[in-house]
Amino acid sequence: xxxxxxxxxxxVWLTGCQEENYEPVQIxxxxxxxxxxxxxxxxxxxxTEVISKENDVYKFDDLGCMMEFLEEDYISEExxxxxxxxxxxxxxxxxxxxxxxxxxxxxxxxxxxxxxxFKSKEAAEEYEQGAGEVYxxxxxxxxxxxxxx
Amino acid sequence: xxxxSTKYLKxxxxxxxxxxxxxxxxxxxxxxxxxxxxxxxxxxETINRANAGDTIFLxxxxxxxxxxxxxxxxxxxxxxxxxxxxxxxxxxTITANDVTLTNLTIQNSGEDHEDSGVYLDKVENxxxxxxxxxxxHNGIYLNMGKNNEIANNIISSNEGHFSKRxxxxxxxxxxxxxxxxxxxxxxxxxxxxxFAGKVDVAENVIRDSRYGMHFMxxxxxxxxxxxxxxxxxxxxxxxxxRLDFRKNLIHHQFHFRGFGVLIYDSQNIILSGNEIxxxxxxxxxxxxxxxxxxxxxIAANQVGLEFRHDNQKNLFYENNFIANIVSxxxxxxxxxxxxxxxxxxxxxxSSHDITGDGIGELPYKAGSLYDNLLKVQxxxxxxxxxxxxxxxxxxxxxxxxxxxxxxxxxxPLIKPVKLAANEQEAREGSxxxxxxxxxFFIGISFFTIVKGRSYI
Numbered sequence: 301x302x303x304x305x306x307x308x309x310x311x312v313w314l315t316g317c318q319e320e321n322y323e324p325v326q327i328x329x330x331x332x333x334x335x336x337x338x339x340x341x342x343x344x345x346x347x348t349e350v351i352s353k354e355n356d357v358y359k360f361d362d363l364g365c366m367m368e369f370l371e372e373d374y375i376s377e378e379x380x381x382x383x384x385x386x387x388x389x390x391x392x393x394x395x396x397x398x399x400x401x402x403x404x405x406x407x408x409x410x411x412x413x414x415x416x417x418f419k420s421k422e423a424a425e426e427y428e429q430g431a432g433e434v435y436x437x438x439x440x441x442x443x444x445x446x447x448x449x
Numbered sequence: 450x451x452x453x454s455t456k457y458l459k460x461x462x463x464x465x466x467x468x469x470x471x472x473x474x475x476x477x478x479x480x481x482x483x484x485x486x487x488x489x490x491x492x493x494e495t496i497n498r499a500n501a502g503d504t505i506f507l508x509x510x511x512x513x514x515x516x517x518x519x520x521x522x523x524x525x526x527x528x529x530x531x532x533x534x535x536x537x538x539x540x541x542t543i544t545a546n547d548v549t550l551t552n553l554t555i556q557n558s559g560e561d562h563e564d565s566g567v568y569l570d571k572v573e574n575x576x577x578x579x580x581x582x583x584x585x586h587n588g589i590y591l592n593m594g595k596n597n598e599i600a601n602n603i604i605s606s607n608e609g610h611f612s613k614r615x616x617x618x619x620x621x622x623x624x625x626x627x628x629x630x631x632x633x634x635x636x637x638x639x640x641x642x643x644f645a646g647k648v649d650v651a652e653n654v655i656r657d658s659r660y661g662m663h664f665m666x667x668x669x670x671x672x673x674x675x676x677x678x679x680x681x682x683x684x685x686x687x688x689x690x691r692l693d694f695r696k697n698l699i700h701h702q703f704h705f706r707g708f709g710v711l712i713y714d715s716q717n718i719i720l721s722g723n724e725i726x727x728x729x730x731x732x733x734x735x736x737x738x739x740x741x742x743x744x745x746x747i748a749a750n751q752v753g754l755e756f757r758h759d760n761q762k763n764l765f766y767e768n769n770f771i772a773n774i775v776s777x778x779x780x781x782x783x784x785x786x787x788x789x790x791x792x793x794x795x796x797x798x799s800s801h802d803i804t805g806d807g808i809g810e811l812p813y814k815a816g817s818l819y820d821n822l823l824k825v826q827x828x829x830x831x832x833x834x835x836x837x838x839x840x841x842x843x844x845x846x847x848x849x850x851x852x853x854x855x856x857x858x859x860x861p862l863i864k865p866v867k868l869a870a871n872e873q874e875a876r877e878g879s880x881x882x883x884x885x886x887x888x889f890f891i892g893i894s895f896f897t898i899v900k901g902r903s904y905i
Contacts, residue, residue, distance in 0.1 A: 329610060329611070329612035330610070331706070333706050337687065337713060337714075338711060338713060338735070339685070339687070340659060340681060340706070341612075342611060342612040342637060342659060343612070344612060411665075411687075412643070412644070412665055412666060
C-alpha cells in the first residue's frame with residue numbers, strides 16, 4: 301500500500317514537472333513537418349522548436365522558418381515559453397537567445413537560408429574555415445531573411 | 450536528347466583532335482588509345498598515365514579506392530566491374546570536361562552532406578550512363594557546370610531511414626543538363642533541384658523515397674513522362690518558377706502527410722496531361738501564382754485538390770476529377786476553377802446539362818461544410834460519408850446561404866474529358882470499357898476507403 305502511494309505521488313510529481321520545464325521535444329523525421337513550409341524534417345540537426353506555455357510544440361526544418369513564424373506573429377510572444385535551436389554538429393538543443401550563428405549565402409541549410417547554428421562562439425567562428433559572418437542573438441534579429449524581401 | 454549530344458560531339462571531337470595533334474607533335478603517342486585493365490590494377494594510376502581522349506575498359510572485378518578523373522577520358526566496364534570508394538568522400542570525382550562513364554557499378558561513398566557516387570565538379574559535356582550506384586549517400590551530384598547528360602542509371606542510397614540518406618541526383622546551380630531514363634529508389638529525394646536552371650527531365654522512375662522531385666529556388670525545368678510513386682510527396686515544388694510538368698504518372702503517395710504534387714510559394718507552373726492517382730492529397734496549392742492545370746486525371750486520391758493560404762491567378766480546366774474521396778478542400782479566398790469557357794469534370798457534380806452543350810447549368814461548388822468542420826475537429830474524419838454528414842453536405846449544396854467560401858467551377862463538364870492517352874481505347878469498345886472502368890474505380894475507391902481508414 302505504501303509502495304503504491306510512493307509511486308502515485310511520484311507520478312503526480314512527474315506530471316507536474318512536465319508542465320513547467322518545457323524541455324525540447326525529440327524530432328521524428330518520419331512524422332514531423334515544418335509548421336511554415338510543409339517540408340519533412342529530414343536534416344534533424346537543422347531543426348528548431350517553439351514551445352508554448354500551453355505545451356504546444358511547433359517544429360521547423362530551418363531556423364529561417366522559425367524566424368518567419370515568430371516575426372509574422374503566428375502566436376504572440378507572451379504565449380511562448382521556449383525557443384530551441386540545435387548545434388549543427390552535435391545536435392545538442394540550445395535556446396535561441398544563447399546560441400551563435402554563422403551566415404554565408406553559400407552555406408547549405410534545408411531552406412537555403414544560409415544561417416547555421418552552434419552552441420559555442422568558437423565553433424561558429426571555425427565553421428567552413430571561418431567563411432561565414434558570425435552572429436549572436438542580437439545580430440541574428442537583424443538578418444535580412446529571404447522571406448522578408 | 451539525342452540531338453543534344455550530337456550537337457556537342459563536334460566541339461569535343463575538335464578539342465580531342467587538337468589535343469592529339471599537340472601530343473603528336475611532342476612525343477608521337479597514338480591517338481585515343483584503348484586500354485583494357487584487370488581488377489588488380491590501380492585504377493587511379495591507370496588514369497594518371499592515360500592521355501586525354503583515351504578509353505579505359507574495366508574487366509569484371511572489384512576496383513578498390515576512390516578515383517579522380519581530371520582529363521577527358523571514356524571509362525566503361527564489363528558487367529560486374531565495380532568501383533568502390535573507401536566510405537569517405539566521393540567514389541568518383543570528375544574535374545574535367547568531356548568525360549564519359551558507362552556500365553560501372555559504383556558503391557561505398559562517405560556519408561557527409563555532399564558525398565556522392567559520382568561528383569561532377571564544375572564540368573561540361575560529361576556523360577554518365579548505364580551505371581549502377583548502390584550504398585552511396587548521394588548518387589550523382591552536379592556541382593554547377595553545364596550540359597551534362599545523366600541517363601539510364603540505377604541509383605539507390607544507403608539502408609536506413611530517409612533522414613540519413615542523400616539524394617538520387619542533386620543538381621546545384623548550373624544549367625543545360627538532361628536527366629533521362631534513370632531509375633531512382635530508396636534515397637532521400639529522387640532528384641533535388643537546388644538553385645538549378647534549365648534542366649530537361651524525362652522518363653525517369655522514382656520511388657520509395659521522401660520526395661520524388663524536390664525543387665528549391667529553381668527555374669526553367671521541364672519534366673515529361675516520369676513515373677513518381679510510393680514516396681512521401683511526389684513533386685515538392687518550393688520557391689521555384691517556370692516549371693513544366695507534362696504526362697507524368699504520380700501515384701501512391703499515401704503517407705499521411707503526403708501529397709502527389711505540392712506547390713508552395715512558386716509561380717508560372719504548368720501541370721498538363723499528368724495522371725495523379727492514389728495520393729493522400731492529389732495537388733495542393735499554397736501561395737501559388739500563375740499556374741495552369743489542365744487535362745490531368747486526378748483520381749482516387751483521399752483529397753483531389755487542396756488550397757491553402759493565398760493563391761492567385763491560377764487556371765484550371767478540362768481536368769477529370771474521378772473517385773476522389775473528397776474532390777477538393779479550399780482555402781479562404783475566392784477562386785474560379787474554370788477558364789471562362791470550360792471547367793472540369795467532377796464526378797460528385799450532381800446537376801444537369803439542359804442545353805446539351807456538355808456544360809452543366811449550375812456551377813460546381815468546391816469544398817463543403819464538412820471540410821470546414823474538419824479544420825476545427827480533425828477527428829470528425831471518422832464520420833466521413835456517414836449518413837448524417839451526407840445529409841448535411843446535401844443540405845448545404847441546396848442552400849448555399851449556409852455557404853463557405855466562393856470557390857466554384859462555372860462551367861462544370863458533364864462528361865469526363867477524353868485525353869490523348871485513352872482516346873483510342875474509348876473508340877474501340879466504349880460500352881464495356883466504361884463499365885469496366887466503372888468497376889475499376891469503384892474498386893479503387895473501396896481500396897482507398899479501407900486503406901484510408903486503417904490509418905486512423
